[in-house]
Amino acid sequence: MNELHVDLSFPYCPRRCDYCDSLVATGRVADFERYADALVRELRAAAPEARGRIVMSVRFSGGSPVLMPPKALARVMDELRNAFEVAPDADAALQATCAGLSFDALGHYRKAGITFLELGQETFDGVQHDALGLCYPMNSYIDARQLLTFCSWDGLGMSLLYGLPGQNRVNLSTSIVNAVGFGAREIALAPLRLRPGSALHERYAEHPERFDALPRKAWPTDDERLALRAAGEEQLVAGGFTRVTQHLFSADGTLRASQRARCDDVDRLGVGAGAWSKLDGVVSRSTGDLTRYLAHAEDVRAITAAADVLTPVEASCRYVAGRLFAAEGFSHTEHERRFGASLPVPLRAELERLAEAGWATCEGDRWKLTCEGGHRYDDAVRRLAAAAQAEKEAAGHRGAGASPRVAASA
Numbered sequence: 001m002n003e004l005h006v007d008l009s010f011p012y013c014p015r016r017c018d019y020c021d022s023l024v025a026t027g028r029v030a031d032f033e034r035y036a037d038a039l040v041r042e043l044r045a046a047a048p049e050a051r052g053r054i055v056m057s058v059r060f061s062g063g064s065p066v067l068m069p070p071k072a073l074a075r076v077m078d079e080l081r082n083a084f085e086v087a088p089d090a091d092a093a094l095q096a097t098c099a100g101l102s103f104d105a106l107g108h109y110r111k112a113g114i115t116f117l118e119l120g121q122e123t124f125d126g127v128q129h130d131a132l133g134l135c136y137p138m139n140s141y142i143d144a145r146q147l148l149t150f151c152s153w154d155g156l157g158m159s160l161l162y163g164l165p166g167q168n169r170v171n172l173s174t175s176i177v178n179a180v181g182f183g184a185r186e187i188a189l190a191p192l193r194l195r196p197g198s199a200l201h202e203r204y205a206e207h208p209e210r211f212d213a214l215p216r217k218a219w220p221t222d223d224e225r226l227a228l229r230a231a232g233e234e235q236l237v238a239g240g241f242t243r244v245t246q247h248l249f250s251a252d253g254t255l256r257a258s259q260r261a262r263c264d265d266v267d268r269l270g271v272g273a274g275a276w277s278k279l280d281g282v283v284s285r286s287t288g289d290l291t292r293y294l295a296h297a298e299d300v301r302a303i304t305a306a307a308d309v310l311t312p313v314e315a316s317c318r319y320v321a322g323r324l325f326a327a328e329g330f331s332h333t334e335h336e337r338r339f340g341a342s343l344p345v346p347l348r349a350e351l352e353r354l355a356e357a358g359w360a361t362c363e364g365d366r367w368k369l370t371c372e373g374g375h376r377y378d379d380a381v382r383r384l385a386a387a388a389q390a391e392k393e394a395a396g397h398r399g400a401g402a403s404p405r406v407a408a409s410a
């Protein structure tokens with residue numbers, strides 16, 4: 001039976017953080033309840049599409065799913081178990097901020113089967129916290145730590161950002177020490193990106209000169225960001241963590257199923273506004289229009305904003321990008337086993353260009369990203385996707401018969 005990963009998106013937050021470009025809305029408890037009802041309706045409607053698959057991982061992602069009333073979250077989990085086949089040991093994770101946790105909520109999460117909390121802390125430095133304009137108070141981690149210890153909750157991960165304005169090795173190191181001391185078994189160390197549309201982008205990209213004279217607010221150069229990544233990685237490895245994906249470090253060296261799903265390109269069902277799915281080689285995205293989503297959640301066709309069938313080259317590209325996100329990369333042999341064909345020429349050519357730029361290496365027949373490639377992972381994927389797109393367009397010009405649209409999953 002094929003594996004399935006279910007991602008439940010909850011696009012509400014107290015307000016928008018300054019560095020955020022995600023789909024985010026604000027609301028009240030009644031809105032969150034209505035949204036949970038819509039998730040239940042969509043799950044029910046989407047279940048026939050996923051027949052024959054077993055759910056190995058489920059993840060509530062944000063926004064801030066910690067705002068969802070815990071009983072409503074339990075209702076969604078119940079519907080998932082009713083409508084889908086869920087493995088008894090499925091990984092069930094919830095993205096959370098320390099500010100949203102309570103004794104009552106943790107009890108409900110546990111009862112609903114949530115086993116892992118992915119805490120978004122980003123930094124333990126007050127100046128950098130303010131620079132990011134985060135929507136939750138930094139010091140909420142102090143109460144959260146006491147609460148989680150009291151509840152013996154040990155399934156914990158924490159995300160940190162590097163390359164923040166004014167960040168140096170000392171304050172990145174302090175954040176890592178705090179995250180380890182918090183009891184995080186997983187630490188995600190990802191680069192801060194200036195995303196167009198975010199308040200931070202407007203502040204820094206349009207007026208960089210304003211910050212140059214302020215060492216605690218200056219935007220780091222690319223070399224400084226790379227050096228921070230290398231220093232953070234070194235500290236985590238010295239502390240007994242193993243790098244399991246380009247950005248994720250694990251204390252026991254294992255990759256949870258919901259994180260593995262990002263590397264293995266398993267079938268995925270995205271439920272909720274703005275969520276995306278990939279089933280049988282068809283990639284689809286739900287509407288980001290919350291009003292529409294709430295009104296039509298039980299009609300999957302009405303809420304699908306875009307859908308595309310992957311060509312063989314695009315399917316290979318997705319596989320390659322996912323495997324490059326994993327620490328061990330991918331081999332030509334694994335690709336051939338999965339697709340019954342060698343790596344498409346445009347992707348091979350692009351990988352060789354990445355290797356020339358120092359972003360990727362090939363040892364034997366195994367490709368991996370270097371530290372620099374990991375730092376530029378998004379750019380590397382964009383380049384691979386552009387190569388796949390160019391091939392798709394060229395095949396279109398050569399004639400429909402030359403570009404069969406097939407399912408991506410083998």
Ligand code: SF4
Nearest residue numbers: 013016017020062063
């Ligand atoms: S908590 Fe996350 S999703 Fe919400 S506004 Fe902040 S960065 Fe965006």
